[in-house]
Amino acid sequence: MDEKILVTQSSMPTYEEYIEAIKPLWESCWLTNMGQYHQELERQLKAYLDVPEVSLMVNGHMALEMIIQALGFPEGSEVITTPFTFVSTTHAIVRNRLVPVFCDIKNSDGTMDEAKIEDLITEKTVAILPVHVYGNVCNIEEIQRIADSHGLKVIYDAAHAFGVKYKGRGIGSYGDASVFSFHATKVFNTIEGGAVTFSDKDLYEKLYNLKNFGIRGEERVVSIGANAKMNELQAIMGLCNLKRIEQVIAARKERFLYYREHLQEVKGIRFFDENKDASKNYAYFPVLIEEEYSVNRDALYKLLRENNIYARKYFYPITADMECYAEQYAQKGLITARKLAKQVLTIPLYEQLKQEQMNRILELIC
Numbered sequence: 001m002d003e004k005i006l007v008t009q010s011s012m013p014t015y016e017e018y019i020e021a022i023k024p025l026w027e028s029c030w031l032t033n034m035g036q037y038h039q040e041l042e043r044q045l046k047a048y049l050d051v052p053e054v055s056l057m058v059n060g061h062m063a064l065e066m067i068i069q070a071l072g073f074p075e076g077s078e079v080i081t082t083p084f085t086f087v088s089t090t091h092a093i094v095r096n097r098l099v100p101v102f103c104d105i106k107n108s109d110g111t112m113d114e115a116k117i118e119d120l121i122t123e124k125t126v127a128i129l130p131v132h133v134y135g136n137v138c139n140i141e142e143i144q145r146i147a148d149s150h151g152l153k154v155i156y157d158a159a160h161a162f163g164v165k166y167k168g169r170g171i172g173s174y175g176d177a178s179v180f181s182f183h184a185t186k187v188f189n190t191i192e193g194g195a196v197t198f199s200d201k202d203l204y205e206k207l208y209n210l211k212n213f214g215i216r217g218e219e220r221v222v223s224i225g226a227n228a229k230m231n232e233l234q235a236i237m238g239l240c241n242l243k244r245i246e247q248v249i250a251a252r253k254e255r256f257l258y259y260r261e262h263l264q265e266v267k268g269i270r271f272f273d274e275n276k277d278a279s280k281n282y283a284y285f286p287v288l289i290e291e292e293y294s295v296n297r298d299a300l301y302k303l304l305r306e307n308n309i310y311a312r313k314y315f316y317p318i319t320a321d322m323e324c325y326a327e328q329y330a331q332k333g334l335i336t337a338r339k340l341a342k343q344v345l346t347i348p349l350y351e352q353l354k355q356e357q358m359n360r361i362l363e364l365i366c
């Protein structure tokens, strides 16, 4: 049997570089609590992501929970969101005691269908929480127009969109806030980690309090916070990986284009549309297995698995159909989301993926 190929592999600095970079911690003995590397990574990410403000968090999920909490919505308020995402997006809403209202997605790129948002707005709606799924940019202008005309906040789950620029601006500078994940499986990682980006300076203070128990002095606790700080070993991993990010994205791009060149003529395989105003980070290589293909998605998934290739059904099932949500929230009209969830297959893509490994995968698919 050929060696196992997983859907992704973490990009990392060399062992020597990381060890050298963490050495000073054995002198300072300062491992967390917004230390010097935490501050430095926030500074460098502000520049790289081209955003006004960055608040680092222990992971992307807590970044989502913290920003939703920071915006202070009344319990039971409704948040319009997409079910075609990693389950974290929906969990973050529900764990804040808010109600997810699922909006269908577009067949063209898998992002929230902006034409279906207004029908879902009620007097309880407080926010829209779309996802730039696979790094595909949502219809930002239309979502903002709807939000403005109904007085709603917009929070983007940008977990897949690290480094993406839209109309020349950092993707994290749109809406009221955006959330990034720096999980080991993402384009940029801090082992585990995440961040919220935003422009309202008051949010920095609110998020700071939420991520560190509301502590503002030895004898002062000003608010009821959690603990969601990024530690110094994570921040140093981020600083090392940020130095390599252009190289990582270039390597992904090369592999992405190789797949696309070889798959574009295959009958029944479709790619998501590309947005001409957005740059790409090549985070994933999702393909849609349509009816004209020789077998269905599940059969192709199985064939790859039998050959030790671990493609993934990102995102199946949609979160609205997961057993923890299926009986609870309105899930009508999610026709495109359910259709794409049955067709989509994300095939292995990462910096270290070799051409002969890609050829093995392509031979099975073509």
Ligand SMILES: *Cc1c(COP(=O)(O)O)cnc(C)c1O
Binding pocket: 059, 060, 061, 062, 085, 086, 088, 089, 131, 157, 159, 160, 181, 182, 183, 192, 193, 194
């Ligand atoms: C990875 C991911 C998250 C959660 O991020 P973690 O860093 O793993 O906590 C949230 N939303 C989406 C869409 C993701 O892919």
